[in-house]
Each structure stands twice: as C-alpha cells, then as structure tokens.
Amino acid sequence: MLATWTWIVTVVLSLFFIGMSLRFRKKSKESFLQFAIAGGTLPFFLLLFTDLATIMGVGNFIGHSSKGFETGIANIPFIIGEQGAKILFALLFAGFAAKFTYKSIAELLNDLILRDKVSRAIVGVLTSAIMIAWIGGQAKGMGQLFSVFTGTDPLPLIFFFTAVFIIYTTIGGMLSVVWTDFIQGVLLLGIAIWFYIKVYAKIDFSYSNLKIMLAEVNASHLTQIDISGWEVVTLFVTGCFGVLAAQMYWQRCFAAENPKAASRAMLYSGIGAIIFTILASVSGMIVKALNPDVESANAVSWLILNEMTQFTALVFFILIFLAAISSASSLLHSAAIVIVNDLVIPFSREIKDAKLIVLSKWVVVLVGVFSTLAANYSESIISLFSFAYTLTGGGVVPVLIVGLLWKKRKFEKFEMGSQNSRVSVWGGRIGLLSGAIASVLFGILWGVLISVLLTIIVSFILPNKTDLNRTLEVENA
Numbered sequence: 001m002l003a004t005w006t007w008i009v010t011v012v013l014s015l016f017f018i019g020m021s022l023r024f025r026k027k028s029k030e031s032f033l034q035f036a037i038a039g040g041t042l043p044f045f046l047l048l049f050t051d052l053a054t055i056m057g058v059g060n061f062i063g064h065s066s067k068g069f070e071t072g073i074a075n076i077p078f079i080i081g082e083q084g085a086k087i088l089f090a091l092l093f094a095g096f097a098a099k100f101t102y103k104s105i106a107e108l109l110n111d112l113i114l115r116d117k118v119s120r121a122i123v124g125v126l127t128s129a130i131m132i133a134w135i136g137g138q139a140k141g142m143g144q145l146f147s148v149f150t151g152t153d154p155l156p157l158i159f160f161f162t163a164v165f166i167i168y169t170t171i172g173g174m175l176s177v178v179w180t181d182f183i184q185g186v187l188l189l190g191i192a193i194w195f196y197i198k199v200y201a202k203i204d205f206s207y208s209n210l211k212i213m214l215a216e217v218n219a220s221h222l223t224q225i226d227i228s229g230w231e232v233v234t235l236f237v238t239g240c241f242g243v244l245a246a247q248m249y250w251q252r253c254f255a256a257e258n259p260k261a262a263s264r265a266m267l268y269s270g271i272g273a274i275i276f277t278i279l280a281s282v283s284g285m286i287v288k289a290l291n292p293d294v295e296s297a298n299a300v301s302w303l304i305l306n307e308m309t310q311f312t313a314l315v316f317f318i319l320i321f322l323a324a325i326s327s328a329s330s331l332l333h334s335a336a337i338v339i340v341n342d343l344v345i346p347f348s349r350e351i352k353d354a355k356l357i358v359l360s361k362w363v364v365v366l367v368g369v370f371s372t373l374a375a376n377y378s379e380s381i382i383s384l385f386s387f388a389y390t391l392t393g394g395g396v397v398p399v400l401i402v403g404l405l406w407k408k409r410k411f412e413k414f415e416m417g418s419q420n421s422r423v424s425v426w427g428g429r430i431g432l433l434s435g436a437i438a439s440v441l442f443g444i445l446w447g448v449l450i451s452v453l454l455t456i457i458v459s460f461i462l463p464n465k466t467d468l469n470r471t472l473e474v475e476n477a
Contacts, residue, residue, distance in 0.1 A: 002310050003150035006317055010157070013321060014164040020183070021168035021176035028173030032356040035173035036103040036337045037255035042178060047256055047265035049185030050178040050330065054248055055086065055273045056188060057134065057327030058141030061280050061320055062300060068284025069299040072222025075281045077232045082239025082389070083277050086270025089249055090263050097253035098262035100416050105250040105396070106342040112414050113403035113421040114428040115464075117346035122432045124342030126392045127247045131335035133388035135368065136375025138328040145320050148301040149313065158372060161321075165329040166368040169336075170361045174255060177333050184326040191319040192276055198312060199283045199303065202290065210282070213289035222285050230445075238444045242389025245396040248334040332371070336363040387440075394439025394447030399423065399431040402455050427459030 028035045042050075067075045102108045106123035110116065142161050143154030168176055203209045211223050225232070243249070249266065256262035280300075287299040294302045304313045340360045345351065351359075403421045404414075414420055423431070431451045439447025 002313060003152065005314050006146065006149055009314065009318055010160070010321060013318070013325075014160075017180045017183075017325065018164065018168045018171070020180050021172035024172035024175040024179065027175055028171070029354075029357060032353045032360070033101065033103070034175075035357050035360060036341070037101065037251060038174040038178065040101045040255055041257050042252070042255045042261075043257055044261040044265055046178045046182055047252055047261055048268055050181035051086075051249070051252060051265050051269035052272055053181040053185035053188060053322075053326035054252075054330040055083070055269055055327075056185075056192070056276060056323050058138050058320060058324045059134075060273070060277045061192075061323055062141045062145065063137070064277050064280045065284040065287070065300040066296045068222075068281030069288050069296040070284075072219075072224070072285055072288075073281075074222075074225045074227050076278065077225075078235040078239045079277045079281060080239075080274065081236035082243055083270060083273040085240040085243035086249070086266055086273055088240065089244055090266035090270055093244070093250075094253045094266045095259035095263040096414075097250050098256040098259040100254060102254050102416075103251070103341045104338050105245070105247055105400075106338065108250070109396075109400060109403065109428075110342075110346075111416060112419060113400075113423055114425060115419050116425040116428060119425065119428040119432060120342050120346055122429065123396055124338050126395050126432070126436055127245060128335050128338050130242060130246050130388040130392050131248065131331040131338070132367065132371045132374065134331045135328050135335065135371035136373075138324040138331075139372040140375040142320065142324045144297060145301055145317065148298050149305070149317060161325065162328075162368055162372045165325050165332060166365055169329045169333050169368075170364045173357075173360075174333060177329050178255075181326050181330060184322045188319060188322045188326070189272075191315060191322070195312075195316055195319055196276075196279045196283070198308060199286060200279075202286055202303075202307065210285060210289060214285065217289060217292040219288050219292055222288060234443055234445055237448065238389050238393065241393025241397045241444060241448065243393075245392045245400075247338050248330050251334050251337065328368075332364055332368050335367045335371075336360050339363050339367065390439045390444050390447070391436050394444045394451060395432045395434075395436030398435050398448050398451035399428055399455050402431070402452055403428070406456070406459075422459060422463075423455055424459040424462055424464045426462040427455045427457075430458045431455030 031039075033039055064075065064079065097108070100108065102111065104124070105127060106120045109123055110120040114120070139158050139162050143158040146157040147154040168180060203213065211220070214220055214222055253262040253266070256265070283303070284296070284299050287294065287303045290307065291302060304316050337360065340356060340363055344359065345356070403423045406422045407420050408422055409420055412420055431454050434454050435447045435451025437447075438450045
C-alpha cells in the first residue's frame with residue numbers, strides 16, 4: 001500500500017510542478033538574462049524560499065542523518081562550516097553581489113578581478129563540480145529512500161525524478177525554478193517541523209535521555225568529539241569555503257531586486273539550515289540508540305518504517321521529494337548557466353540571446369542526465385558533496401578574496417566593467433589550479449594557504465602588461 005501511495009504522490013507532485021513551469025515559458029524566452037537570473041527582479045519572499053529550498057536538499061535530511069549515525073556530534077563542525085557559511089555569505093557577499101547583474105561568480109571574477117577567459121573557464125569548471133555533485137546526490141538520495149520504502153529497484157524512480165526536474169527547469173528557466181521553490185519551500189518547512197517533533201519525541205526531547213540510550217548500546221562515543229583540532233578546523237573550512245564558491249547562491253543574489261533583499265534572504269535561510277541540519281544529524285544518533293545494527297545509509301528510513309505510522313512514512317517521503325527536487329532543479333539551472341556563460345560565450349563569436357537560451361536548455365538536459373548517472377559511482381551522498389567542496393572551495397575562494405581585498409585603487413568601489421585588482425592573469429590561473437589540486441591532495445587548509453601565497457607571489461613576478469607599463473611610466477616620471 002505504501003509503495004502505491006508513494007508512486008501516486010510522486011506523479012501528482014511532478015505533474016503539478018511541470019504545470020507551474022508552463023506559466024513562465026514565454027517569459028523565459030525574452031532574453032538570456034531573463035532565463036539566467038530573471039532579469040535581476042526577484043523580491044525578498046521568492047529569494048528566501050528559493051534559498052531555503054535549494055539549501056535543504058537530500059543531504060540535509062538523509063546524508064547528515066547517516067553521518068550522525070556514524071560519527072555523532074563529530075559531524076557538527078562540518079555542519080556549522082557548511083551551513084554557517086550561508087550566514088557568512090549573507091553578511092559579507094550577498095549584498096555586494098546583488099549590486100551587479102552578472103550571471104555567474106566566474107563572470108564577476110573575470111570582470112572585476114582577472115580579465116582572463118582561461119581563468120573564467122577554470123572557475124566555471126570548478127564551480128560546476130559542486131552543482132553536478134549536488135544534482136547527483138539528490139537523485140541518489142531519492143532512489144535510496146524509494147528502494148527502502150518499496151523494496152523495489154530504485155532506478156525507475158531515479159530516472160523519472162530526473163526527467164521531471166529537467167523538464168520544468170528547461171521550460172521556465174529561473175522564474176520556473178524560484179516559483180516552484182516557493183511552493184516547495186513552504187511545504188518543506190512545515191513538514192520538517194512536524195517530522196522532527198515526531199522524531200525527538202522518541203527521546204522525550206531530552207539530550208540526556210539520548211546519552212543514556214546510547215550508553216546502553218555501547219555507543220557513548222557518539223556524544224564525544226574524538227577528533228583533533230586540525231580535523232575540526234578542516235571540516236569547518238571545507239564546508240565553509242565550498243559554500244562560498246557555490247554558484248547557486250551567487251546567482252540568486254545577482255537575481256535579487258536589491259542588496260537588502262539578497263542579504264536578508266540568505267541570512268534567514270542560513271539560520272534555518274543550521275537548525276534543521278543539526279536536527280537531522282542528531283536524529284541519526286537517535287536511530288543508533290534504537291537500533292545500532294541498521295546500516296547507516298538507511299538509518300532514518302528504518303526509523304520511519306519501523307517506529308512510525310504509514311501516514312508518517314508517506315509524509316516523510318513527500319518531505320524528501322520536495323527537498324530533492326527543489327535543490328536539483330536550482331542546481332541544474334545554475335550548472336547550465338555556468339557552462340554556457342563561462343565555457344561557451346567567452347570562446348565564441350557573438351551569439352544571439354535566442355540561441356543562448358536554446359543552448360542552455362540542451363545543457364540542462366545533458367548535465368541532468370550526466371549528474372544522475374555519475375552519482376551511482378559515489379559511496380555516499382556526503383562524500384560526493386565533500387569532494388566537490390574541497391576541490392572548488394580550495395581553488396576559487398582564495399583567489400576571490402585576495403582579488404577583492406588587493407585593489408589597485410583602494411578607495412574606489414567595484415563597478416561592472418571596471419577592473420580593480422592587483423591579481424594578475426597568471427596569478428589567478430596558478431592560484432585557482434594550485435588551490436584546487438593541493439586541497440584534494442593535502443587537505444583544504446594547505447590548499448587555501450598555497451593558493452593565497454601563489455596568487456600573490458606570481459602576480460608580483462608576472463604582473464599584467466598594463467600594470468607593468470603603468471609602473472614604468474611612474475618610474476620614468
């Protein structure tokens with residue numbers, strides 16, 4: 001019976017969201033700017049719920065629950081870094097980004113700092129990595145949950161789910177994504193609160209009771225952080241820097257109608273993300289206390305099927321479906337825009353908007369299919385995210401921060417079309433590549449340090465020709 005209702009709910013919700021996207025079909029065809037960032041006109045309420053719906057994906061409910069089951073509160077530093085980075089982003093970057101109408105973080109870096117299409121392409125590839133990982137993670141998480149709930153092969157659901165978010169993202173562009181996110185975000189918020197009340201009732205809403213229950217199954221270690229300070233910092237920085245380089249958050253700020261709306265939306269959604277993700281991680285510990293022998297990947301699913309009613313199970317499936325499809329569509333749209341905007345446009349002759357929109361829609365399809373297939377080769381959802389965070393955060397963020405702080409004209413504000421940074425072309429290229437590679441090989445802390453040092457040193461040794469000419473003119477004068 002549960003399997004039948006699961007399919008019914010999936011189909012009905014999918015058709016509803018596809019139907020919503022048809023409303024924005026004509027608007028999305030007006031221009032590439034409209035398809036990419038809704039013309040920079042999104043109000044606060046849409047930004048708030050699209051941020052929340054994008055942030056709260058399968059990883060937040062399933063992935064972090066599994067991690068909490070395995071490592072307990074040792075997972076909290078990564079959560080604080082990953083989710084707290086949204087608050088940091090809101091305070092430092094959201095208002096700044098909303099002043100511009102760029103379509104990607106790579107375009108911002110190129111225009112204000114680097115002025116190098118090769119570096120722009122490198123940033124495009126790195127930022128795409130996070131989104132491809134997340135898209136695949138949503139599909140994989142949905143498949144795992146469906147398999148546990150129905151006892152059947154998850155592939156049909158994964159392919160159906162993927163087809164749905166590809167279709168409505170292709171049809172309506174940014175407006176389709178944010179309006180479906182609005183509906184999904186409202187439902188997601190209400191269901192998540194209701195669900196965690198049910199889960200925490202298992203321990204009478206007492207952490208002390210949880211500690212006692214864990215001790216009874218020889219799992220007291222989950223209430224202790226038995227990792228070094230270096231590992232804690234690494235987990236925090238990995239999550240933090242990965243989010244700061246995430247295209248989907250920058251893109252929403254570029255789409256905001258004003259800086260205040262962008263900052264407030266990201267701030268409130270970031271606070272909500274920290275709360276709900278910590279609740280998810282601790283819920284994994286609750287499952288450990290109830291059944292220490294279940295597989296960690298199926299921790300929350302076991303709790304739903306064995307400790308709660310079928311109605312609760314169905315509502316939980318709706319929660320995960322909403323979380324997955326909202327995140328997947330947002331990420332897919334962002335990935336497609338990055339590929340077209342930063343890997344195609346800079347290396348092509350002038351392309352008309354109509355062709356850019358058509359190309360973007362084809363990229364949406366290709367990236368959606370590729371991401372879903374690639375996810376099947378990852379051991380877990382969180383490992384998929386963590387690798388992408390490390391790769392991108394260690395490469396892009398150090399160059400971005402150095403570029404913004406190391407100005408040519410210290411007291412002049414950044415404006416579109418005006419480069420104002422001492423980071424040179426080769427400094428940017430070396431910083432991006434060395435940071436990404438070193439972060440994967442030696443850890444993100446070393447990667448960030450290496451990227452910062454090489455960006456500055458190489459910029460001194462190999463300055464841009466315009467900077468060198470100006471220096472010689474000053475010396476001759």
